[in-house]
Amino acid sequence: MSEQTTEVRTDTPDRPVRRTGVRWLIAGLLATGLIIAFIDRANLSVAMPTISEQFGISPALQGVLLGAWAWTYALFQLPAGWLSDKLGPRTVYAVAVVWWSLCTAGVALVRGVGSLLGLRLLLGIGEAPVMPSSAKAVSEWFPKKERALASGLYGSGSEAGAAIAVPLVALIIVAFGWRGAFVATGALGLVWAAAWLWIYQTPRKQRWTSQAEVDYIVDGGGLDTEPTGQDRSLPWAHLFRHGTVWGLFSGYICRNFLNYFFITWYPTYLVQAQGFSTMDLAKYGAIPGIVAIFGNFAGGWFSDYLVRRGTSLSRARKLPIIIGTLGSGTVAFAIFAPSAVIALVFLSISFASSSFASAGILSLPIDVSPGAGNVSSIYAIQNTGSQIGGLLSPIVVGFLVAVTGSFVAPLVAMGVLCLGAAAIYAFVVKVEPLGIRNRPATAADAAL
CATH class of the missing domain: 1.20.1250.20 (MFS general substrate transporter like domains)
Structure with a gap:
């Protein structure tokens, strides 16, 4: 830098x-x-x-x-x-x-x-x-x-x-x-x-x-933390009155359902559905995760690049998030993959796309916080959604595999949830300080 x-x-x-x-x-x-x-x-x-x-x-x-x-x-x-x-x-x-x-x-x-x-x-x-x-x-x-x-x-x-x-x-x-x-x-x-x-x-x-x-x-x-007497932080319970907060919560449930598939069922999927051996897992299993690391940096750089160009903060955050969550839906295309290599390509694109959205998602609690005293609380609400998605993912995937005998239904379900996440971030989440519509406009608000 x-x-x-x-x-x-x-x-x-x-x-x-x-x-x-x-x-x-x-x-x-x-x-x-x-x-x-x-x-x-x-x-x-x-x-x-x-x-x-x-x-x-x-x-x-x-x-x-x-x-x-x-x-x-x-x-x-x-x-x-x-x-x-x-x-x-x-x-x-x-x-x-x-x-x-x-x-x-x-x-x-x-x-x-x-x-x-x-x-x-x-x-x-x-x-x-x-x-x-x-x-x-x-x-x-x-x-x-x-x-x-x-x-x-x-x-x-x-x-x-x-x-x-x-x-x-x-x-x-x-x-x-x-x-x-x-x-x-x-x-x-x-x-x-x-x-x-x-x-x-x-x-x-x-x-x-x-x-x-x-x-x-x-x-x-x-967010200057020095006391100025102008902090507009909301009481903790009032955060739940805003649709944006519920959008952050539910959007992360949908998005993290996919991520926890890679943490839990992904190796089993490669072995059972794609015929990978243990040696294959050792050689190629880390590819989606490695690609995802670069997706994280790319999404963060792209969002900040848009801000520096003068793009509105809302568009600069939402664009990489929507591109990433839509792209992560390619996990469902692995159903039609003619070979294990092509399936791994689709999985890598999916995981990297999800990571491409990460930086923007992680920034949202700061961007929507009305004051310095709400940032961690809003993030905690968002991350609770993340953990609910993470806890549900291995259970639901395991149930669908047991019922259907294949990974087709889980992959389709993950693809649909990724589309759902894109819709939530596009239409439910408003990238502006909470409560801004209910108080007089200020120069600080206008800058957002």
């Missing part, structure tokens, strides 16, 4: 006088935090074959243990968002990472299923603030024309974490055993939390940030 070097006058001589790029360091920290979160979610799946043999855990109970974190993660989204708005991402994110890292390391001490289940449930509670706090940090550190790329950068941590987790945890298990793997992955989070507390402050308070960068962020629409 090239940075402007215009010199400015400042009343704080200890600050640099050139526009710094500390905001991109913050985005990198957010991406790293999400990578660690995904490693700590996935480490049990890598260690499960060894753990299940040692403790005699049945396949059914293994499934319960592997998914346990997701239930508390979804349940605690709304409280986590509220806390992040009240206390700020610096405190909430740091406490959350320390919490879940200790829970991760604590798995090394388990002696049975009960303690393992309890720690995985606690892990989900600890990870609940990750996404709401990340959105809050982006709202504080980035102007409107860079929010989507910043969101795409930290959002790519999910795909990167999922890709890194398996080989990393497997290598640690080989070297130090499965208990050592949980200690090591837990330690990663503690190191990150220390770095976060050392580096993160709001732009005005961060010691490395020049006044030029602070002005660039605030003048560009960054």
Whole structure:
């Protein structure tokens, strides 16, 4: 990222006088935090074959243990968002990472299923603030024309974490055993939390940030967290009165139904429907996920490019979201694929298209928030929809496969839901601060 070097006058001589790029360091920290979160979610799946043999855990109970974190993660989204708005991402994110890292390391001490289940449930509670706090940090550190790329950068941590987790945890298990793997992955989070507390402050308070960068962020629409007496944040319960909030919630249910297919049933689909061997999975199975990482960056860059060109914020956000959600519907075309290679191409296009929409979707809670005090709460509502879609996806896909004996019905269902997501973002979500139609227009409103 090239940075402007215009010199400015400042009343704080200890600050640099050139526009710094500390905001991109913050985005990198957010991406790293999400990578660690995904490693700590996935480490049990890598260690499960060894753990299940040692403790005699049945396949059914293994499934319960592997998914346990997701239930508390979804349940605690709304409280986590509220806390992040009240206390700020610096405190909430740091406490959350320390919490879940200790829970991760604590798995090394388990002696049975009960303690393992309890720690995985606690892990989900600890990870609940990750996404709401990340959105809050982006709202504080980035102007409107860079929010989507910043969101795409930290959002790519999910795909990167999922890709890194398996080989990393497997290598640690080989070297130090499965208990050592949980200690090591837990330690990663503690190191990150220390770095976060050392580096993160709001732009005005961060010691490395020049006044030029602070002005660039605030003048560009960054949500200034300094008290001005003009904060227009809504009471928490009032957020649910707005159709846009329900659109963010329901749109993410539809969109994430597809994403969780790739996390859960995708390998089984390749084996059962496309005849992949285990070696085929090892060689080619990661292709859609790798392509999806680039989709994340492309969607964020495209949305911000439109903003810089003077396109309205609504169109700049909605266009990549609609293109991406429509494109993700190509998952249904795999039904007609004449070969496994063509099926993998359709799946890769689908997953990459879904990721192309991600940056814009992650930016929406900031764009529609009426004030700095609502960003994390709105994101938490949106992410609750994401988790509902994620929880329903493996259940519904499994039911349809059991009933029909094939993956045709699940692929069609996912394609239809992707079209539904596009319609919701196009016609239900309004990219403007909530309540703007019910209060006098201001210069700030006009800029949106």
